[in-house]
Structures are given as C-alpha cells and as structure tokens.
Amino acid sequence: MKVLWLQSGGCGGCTQSMLCSEPRSLFDELRDAGIEFLWHPALSIESGEEALTILEDCAEGWLSFDALCIEGAMLRGPNGTGKFHLMAGSGRPLTEWVARLARHAKWVFAIGSCTAYGGFSANTPGNPLEACGLQFDEQTPGGLLGAGFQSAAGLPVINIAGCPTHPGWVVDTLEKAALEGMSGADLDEFGRPLLYAGELVHHGCARNEFYEFKASAQKQSDLGCLMENLGCKGTQAHADCNLRPWNGSGSCLRGGFACIACTEPGFESPGHAFQETPKLAGIPIGLPTDMPKAWFVALAALSKSATPKRVRNNAVEDHPVVMPPIRKKGGGK
Amino acid sequence: MSRIVVGPFNRVEGDLEVALDLDNGLIRSAQVNSPLFRGFEQIMIGRAPLDALAIVPRICGICSVAQSAAAASALAEAMGVIPTVNGKISRNLICATENLADHLTHFYLFFMPDFARPAYVDRPWHDAVAKRFTAVTGDAAAEVLPARAGFLRMMGFLAGRWPHTLAIQPGGSTRAITVGERIRLLAQLREFRGFLEKRLFGDSLAAVAQLASKDQLLAWADGRPADFPAFLHAASDLGLDKLGRADDAFLSYGAYDLFPAGTWQAGQSAVLDAAKIDEDTTSAWLAAGKARHPAQGETIVDANKPDAYTWCKAPRYAGQPYEVGALARQLIAGHPLALDLVQRDGASVMARVAARLLELALVLPTMESWVQALQPGEPFCTHGEMPDDASGTGLVEAARGSLGHWLSIRRGRIERYQIIAPTTWNFSPRDGNARPGPLEQALVGLPAGEGAPPTVQHVVRSFDPCMVCTVH
Numbered sequence: 001m002k003v004l005w006l007q008s009g010g011c012g013g014c015t016q017s018m019l020c021s022e023p024r025s026l027f028d029e030l031r032d033a034g035i036e037f038l039w040h041p042a043l044s045i046e047s048g049e050e051a052l053t054i055l056e057d058c059a060e061g062w063l064s065f066d067a068l069c070i071e072g073a074m075l076r077g078p079n080g081t082g083k084f085h086l087m088a089g090s091g092r093p094l095t096e097w098v099a100r101l102a103r104h105a106k107w108v109f110a111i112g113s114c115t116a117y118g119g120f121s122a123n124t125p126g127n128p129l130e131a132c133g134l135q136f137d138e139q140t141p142g143g144l145l146g147a148g149f150q151s152a153a154g155l156p157v158i159n160i161a162g163c164p165t166h167p168g169w170v171v172d173t174l175e176k177a178a179l180e181g182m183s184g185a186d187l188d189e190f191g192r193p194l195l196y197a198g199e200l201v202h203h204g205c206a207r208n209e210f211y212e213f214k215a216s217a218q219k220q221s222d223l224g225c226l227m228e229n230l231g232c233k234g235t236q237a238h239a240d241c242n243l244r245p246w247n248g249s250g251s252c253l254r255g256g257f258a259c260i261a262c263t264e265p266g267f268e269s270p271g272h273a274f275q276e277t278p279k280l281a282g283i284p285i286g287l288p289t290d291m292p293k294a295w296f297v298a299l300a301a302l303s304k305s306a307t308p309k310r311v312r313n314n315a316v317e318d319h320p321v322v323m324p325p326i327r328k329k330g331g332g333k
Numbered sequence: 334m335s336r337i338v339v340g341p342f343n344r345v346e347g348d349l350e351v352a353l354d355l356d357n358g359l360i361r362s363a364q365v366n367s368p369l370f371r372g373f374e375q376i377m378i379g380r381a382p383l384d385a386l387a388i389v390p391r392i393c394g395i396c397s398v399a400q401s402a403a404a405a406s407a408l409a410e411a412m413g414v415i416p417t418v419n420g421k422i423s424r425n426l427i428c429a430t431e432n433l434a435d436h437l438t439h440f441y442l443f444f445m446p447d448f449a450r451p452a453y454v455d456r457p458w459h460d461a462v463a464k465r466f467t468a469v470t471g472d473a474a475a476e477v478l479p480a481r482a483g484f485l486r487m488m489g490f491l492a493g494r495w496p497h498t499l500a501i502q503p504g505g506s507t508r509a510i511t512v513g514e515r516i517r518l519l520a521q522l523r524e525f526r527g528f529l530e531k532r533l534f535g536d537s538l539a540a541v542a543q544l545a546s547k548d549q550l551l552a553w554a555d556g557r558p559a560d561f562p563a564f565l566h567a568a569s570d571l572g573l574d575k576l577g578r579a580d581d582a583f584l585s586y587g588a589y590d591l592f593p594a595g596t597w598q599a600g601q602s603a604v605l606d607a608a609k610i611d612e613d614t615t616s617a618w619l620a621a622g623k624a625r626h627p628a629q630g631e632t633i634v635d636a637n638k639p640d641a642y643t644w645c646k647a648p649r650y651a652g653q654p655y656e657v658g659a660l661a662r663q664l665i666a667g668h669p670l671a672l673d674l675v676q677r678d679g680a681s682v683m684a685r686v687a688a689r690l691l692e693l694a695l696v697l698p699t700m701e702s703w704v705q706a707l708q709p710g711e712p713f714c715t716h717g718e719m720p721d722d723a724s725g726t727g728l729v730e731a732a733r734g735s736l737g738h739w740l741s742i743r744r745g746r747i748e749r750y751q752i753i754a755p756t757t758w759n760f761s762p763r764d765g766n767a768r769p770g771p772l773e774q775a776l777v778g779l780p781a782g783e784g785a786p787p788t789v790q791h792v793v794r795s796f797d798p799c800m801v802c803t804v805h
Binding site: 007009016020022024027028041042045085086087121128163220221253256258260268273274 | 378386395476710
C-alpha cells in the first residue's frame with residue numbers, strides 16, 4: 001500500500017506519536033506489512049520541486065497511490081480562499097490539494113481529531129479560520145469533502161480520531177486496510193475504526209477500584225477516581241487508551257489527569273473547564289451514556305457507604321497510605 | 334537577478350517556504366515565509382485560565398511539553414504558587430526527555446538524510462553516509478526509532494503519554510513516582526545512554542562533554558566509527574563549519590536550573606531582561622502597528638496586507654534579531670566547545686548541530702541524578718487559588734530554543750495570551766527597520782538555484798525549525 005501523507009492545520013503530533021510505535025520500529029513494521037510512504041512531509045527526502053512533482057503527478061492521476069493520509073484541520077479561510085494555508089512552493093491552498101488528491105485515493109484517512117472533525121482550529125469563537133474536518137464539521141457530516149464523499153474503496157473518510165492518535169491506532173488501521181480491507185462495519189457513526197473506538201477509555205482504567213467505590217480525587221495528583229470532581233470523561237470517550245498503553249506503560253489516567261475525550265468530535269469546547277466536572281445538584285452531568293441515571297446515583301450512594309478505609313484514604317493522597325491487608329493462613333480474618 | 338521560491342521544505346515540523354533572490358547563483362537576499370496560520374492565541378481568549386494547560390500542548394506535537402511547562406509557569410506566577418520539589422524535578426525530567434528526544438529525532442530523521450543526496454555522490458564519505466542515513470530506509474532509522482521510543486517510555490511514567498499531557502500543573506505534577514518506578518526510570522536512562530555512547534558518539538558521554546575546542550572535537554572525531562563523527566567528517570569536507578552564520582546574537586531563557594538565562598554577543602554574555610522583548614508585525618499578514626511587548630501583544634489578521642510575506646511576527650530583543658537554540662544555551666552557559674566554535678567561525682551548521690548533540694551528553698547524566706533525587710511519599714503537587722485578575726509569564730527552553738508565554742486574566746477568564754516560539758525568533762521576517770531575521774541573514778551568500786549543492790537545506794535544518802509553533 002502506497003501512502004501519501006500531507007499536513008495542514010495541526011501540530012504534527014500524530015506523526016511524532018506514530019514514530020513511537022512499539023514493539024517494532026515503525027519503518028520495519030510498515031515495510032513488512034507492504035506499506036510504504038510515497039511521500040511524508042516529516043520523513044521523506046524529496047523537498048521543494050521534487051516533492052511538488054510527486055504531489056502533482058498523484059493529483060493528476062499519473063502516479064498511483066493507495067492511501068491518502070491527512071494530518072491537521074482543513075483551513076478554508078479567510079473568506080473561502082484557503083490562504084490560511086497555501087502549501088509552500090505551490091501557492092495553492094492545501095484544501096485544494098486535498099480535494100484533488102482524494103479523488104484518486106483508494107482510502108482516505110483523517111489522522112487525528114483535527115483532521116476528522118476540525119479540532120482546536122475550528123474552536124476559536126466564530127471559527128475565523130473556517131476550519132473543518134475532511135468529512136465532518138465537529139459532529140455534522142460535511143466538512144471539506146462533503147457528506148457524500150466516498151473513496152475508491154467505497155468508504156467514507158476513515159477518522160482515526162485522537163489528540164494525538166496512539167501509534168497503534170494508525171498502524172493497525174493502515175495494516176487492516178492494506179492486508180484485509182475495511183468495510184462500513186469496521187467503523188462507528190463518526191467514521192472511527194472500531195478496532196480502537198469500540199472500547200471506552202474507562203475499560204482497563206487503573207483507577208477502577210476507586211471508581212467502583214466512588215472514592216474520588218479532590219485535587220490534582222490524588223490517586224482517586226477523576227470523574228466526580230476533576231473532569232474525567234473516560235466513561236464516555238471511545239478509545240482503548242487503558243488497554244493499549246501509551247509510551248510503554250502510560251495513559252492519561254495513569255498519568256494522573258483526566259481524560260478530556262480527545263477522540264470525540266467537539267472535545268475542544270466542552271462548555272466547562274477541562275479539569276472540572278460540571279455538576280447539577282451535586283451530581284456530575286456527564287454520567288456513563290448507557291446507564292440509567294437513577295441507578296447510577298443509587299449505586300454510587302451504596303458503594304460510597306461500603307468504601308473500605310484503604311480506598312477512601314488513598315483516594316486523596318498521591319501515594320498509598322493504607323496498604324491492602326494480607327490474609328494469613330489460619331488467621332481467621 | 335532572479336527569484337526562486339523553495340518549498341515545501343519537508344523534514345521540518347510544519348510547512349515552510351523560502352523566497353531567494355539570486356545573483357550569479359548566490360543568494361543576495363532571502364525571505365522566509367511561514368505559510369500556515371493557526372490562531373491559538375485567539376482560541377485561548379475567554380477560557381478558564383487552567384484550560385490553557387489542555388490547549389497549549391496542541392500548538393505543537395514536537396515541543397508539546399515545552400508549551401505545557403511555559404503555560405504552567407505563567408499560571409503558577411498568576412496564582413502565586415511554587416511547585417513542590419518533586420514536582421519541579423518531574424517537570425525538569427519531562428522537559429529534558431522531550432528536548433533530548435527532539436535532538437535525536439532532528440539529527441537522525443530530519444537533518445542527516447540530506448547528506449545522502451545524490452548531489453554528494455562523488456564525496457569519499459557518501460557511500461557510508463547514504464547507507465546509514467538515507468531517509469526511511471537507512472540503517473540508522475531501524476536503530477534510532479526503537480531507541481527513541483524506548484527513551485520516550487520515560488513519558489509513560491512521568492507524564493502519562495507524549496505528546497499532549499496534562500501532567501504538568503502550576504503546582505508540580507499530577508503523577509507521583511513510586512520507588513519501583515524510580516528504578517524503571519533509571520533503567521530507561523541507562524538504555525538510552527547505551528545507544529548514545531555506542532552509536533551516536535562512539536565514546537562515553539563524559540568524554541564528549543569534556544571536548545573543549547573545535548580542534549579537540551575534530552581530532553576526537555577523526556576515524557571514530559559513530560554517527561556524530563560521521564557528520565563532523567562530512568561537514569568539514571563541505572565547509573559547513575563556516576556556513577550559515579546569522580547575526581551572532583544569542584538569547585536563552587535558561588533551562589532546568591542547569592543552563593542559565595542570558596544573552597551573548599561578541600564574546601560578552603549579559604543578563605536577560607525580558608522587558609526588552611517586543612514583536613513587530615511589519616512583514617506579517619497581521620494588523621500593523623508599533624512593536625509591542627508580548628504582555629501587550631495582539632494578533633489581528635490582515636490577510637491582504639501589501640508587502641507582507643509570512644504569518645510569522647518578528648520578535649526582537651532591544652530592537653535586534655536574536656538567535657535561539659542549543660548553541661545559544663551552551664554559549665550563555667559558557668561551554669568551551671560552543672564558545673570556541675562561535676568565536677572562530679561564527680554560528681554555523683556545524684556549531685548548531687554540535688551544540689545540540691553536546692546537550693545529549695551534558696543533560697542525560699543530570700537526568701539520572703534528578704531521578705535519584707525524587708522522593709516518593711513527598712508531595713508531587715501543591716495547590717492554590719486562581720485569582721480573578723492576574724498576569725503571568727512563563728519562559729522555558731524547548732529543544733530548538735526559547736519559548737515564552739505571556740498571559741493576563743480578568744474576571745476569572747483569559748483576557749490575553751501571547752506566545753513567542755523559538756522558530757518565531759529564528760525564522761522571523763524583516764522588522765520595521767527592514768532588518769532580516771536570523772535565517773534570512775544566514776542564507777545570504779550561499780549557493781542556490783539550478784545545479785547548486787543542497788547547502789540551503791543544511792542551513793535551514795540546522796535551526797531545527799518548528800513551523801507549527803512559529804505560527805501558533
């Protein structure tokens with residue numbers, strides 16, 4: 001599979017993250033799966049004219065490629081001109097390049113939430129950048145390529161959402177497409193591959209015992225559950241961050257801070273401070289999406305009253321102050 | 334005279350275009366254009382102050398935690414909070430991990446592949462360099478990516494993930510390190526040290542850190558089978574020890590209490606006075622006006638401004654362009670190798686790259702001592718109240734140079750947020766006095782155009798530009 005990669009209104013962090021792919025080095029991993037970069041802005045040798053020639057030949061259909069990977073929001077402003085990003089050396093809007101190239105791609109992948117849904121670029125009040133995703137304006141189908149767009153493989157844009165994307169999400173999705181193909185059944189309603197978006201961030205969270213007992217962190221660096229007070233959306237965010245570790249052993253929750261649901265369209269403007277949980281009558285508004293609220297409240301009250309001292313005390317410290325008890329043979333308790 | 338436009342410049346972070354006026358195949362003048370606008374300063378306005386911690390890392394995927402650290406420092410000043418000892422060490426470790434990983438990525442993936450170009454096929458070193466450093470397929474890539482990914486496992490422990498963490502808070506870190514994790518961190522540092530000593534340097538970090546002059550450096554490199562020596566050999570052959578000089582005025586905000594803040598010019602270092610910084614919008618597609626200190630700065634788009642040619646502002650210190658980066662840090666810190674390289678030939682491609690790699694040798698051992706100083710059980714974070722009206726400044730060093738955030742808070746919301754990124758300094762356009770920025774100056778006199786060697790590529794990438802930060 002030949003991959004052509006372009007960057008626009010984003011931070012380049014999805015590429016930087018992808019280079020952390022483990023256990024094998026990214027280039028070895030992709031090469032053995034038959035995936036090669038025809039051109040990638042951060043990695044390829046070709047510069048200037050040589051690079052423009054490759055892009056022009058691809059856009060005209062003279063040079064074949066399979067996958068178009070775009071990283072970064074599409075900046076249509078000011079006033080529809082695309083001047084907020086004219087691709088260097090070409091004098092043409094990057095949005096125009098993307099539209100031309102997408103016509104010839106078998107697969108189109110939006111790498112990261114910016115590319116999928118518009119990202120922070122689309123979240124300045126009034127959206128002066130006129131930023132959007134490839135096929136979405138936040139949750140609304142449309143975007144640069146339009147709601148009806150299908151690549152040659154008969155699929156809409158595949159949205160590998162995340163800010164940034166986990167290297168495994170990108171590598172596994174590319175390999176799935178290259179080796180087995182993909183169909184609509186592999187994607188959710190927002191175009192995200194179910195191979196990672198079929199889970200919730202909550203799944204496998206190392207703080208689950210604190211969650212079970214609603215033993216909540218009160219302040220940054222506390223060990224407790226971050227949902228009640230510190231803005232965590234892990235129970236609602238679609239991704240496998242706590243099953244597929246980041247940088248060896250990490251995740252946002254393991255790092256001690258809230259999931260801000262960076263795989264969800266519109267996460268950039270949650271309507272409240274990122275690190276605070278909005279509440280109504282003391283109850284968090286953003287409860288798990290598929291659980292009846294009354295049950296949640298009832299269970300929370302019950303589990304709070306059953307919380308072991310160890311869990312309650314450790315929840316508000318940055319290191320365990322009460323150790324799990326040790327059961328001894330014949331001790332009776 | 335003829336004009337050529339060079340772009341896209343890949344293997345830099347973000348998009349870059351350079352317009353060159355040529356006279357007999359030599360550059361008479363250069364205009365550096367950052368062709369992408371991002372508008373992050375506007376995104377911040379009206380938000381809750383601590384939201385900056387979630388937003389600013391997304392300015393840049395390669396200086397992500399440098400952005401976090403600058404915001405956290407500015408917010409800490411606004412809150413009157415001082416991070417805990419553990420929190421401060423954690424922040425230093427996180428920032429140093431990103432910076433050293435950047436030095437590595439830059440050298441192996443962005444900078445060295447240009448030496449594998451066919452233009453150098455007749456040079457005696459070309460075969461070996463092409464085998465090792467050809468983009469994507471060279472031998473080095475297969476070794477350096479696992480080394481990099483392994484080193485960035487530091488972030489899995491300290492910051493949850495990289496890039497884009499919320500672990501860095503005004504009062505320290507959200508992530509307390511345990512006794513067992515301290516052992517893992519040290520093991521990770523040892524593994525990375527092994528790669529550097531074996532592949533990059535072919536010698537101990539201590540031996541590299543002690544190199545005190547250009548002569549010592551080149552003698553040390555001679556015949557040594559490792560990657561930094563291979564660069565020095567090729568760079569000497571191509572005269573890159575004398576190419577790429579800008580104004581030789583340098584600035585650093587100081588890094589991790591290890592390298593001091595200051596300026597350096599003509600052999601003299603001086604104390605940094607951040608009040609002397611201002612930003613000029615003359616050549617940017619931004620509303621004109623007199624140069625402003627960033628605490629009073631504005632970013633108002635004027636996309637059709639005549640004679641403008643970039644989205645980048647022109648930061649100046651006491652009215653002059655300044656170069657930032659590892660070379661600036663090491664000059665201001667008084668490292669004898671950096672001083673000798675610059676005092677002999679001025680800043681050059683070789684001096685910039687040598688200073689970056691020197692930092693790997695200097696900082697990694699310090700990181701080992703920081704990890705040993707972490708005290709599990711002592712607090713990693715302290716807490717404070719955010720006042721309704723306040724202001725703050727956060728000055729840090731990213732791998733590629735000085736990064737500053739200036740914020741003001743009014744009625745509990747961010748009222749103004751201004752950022753000056755490292756490449757904004759280095760790739761700044763002409764100011765109101767028509768003074769070119771450092772790269773624009775560094776390109777003058779170099780060969781370019783049809784049939785020219787790729788010298789311009791080396792000089793541009795010697796600054797390790799980050800364009801996405803530049804045009805935040």
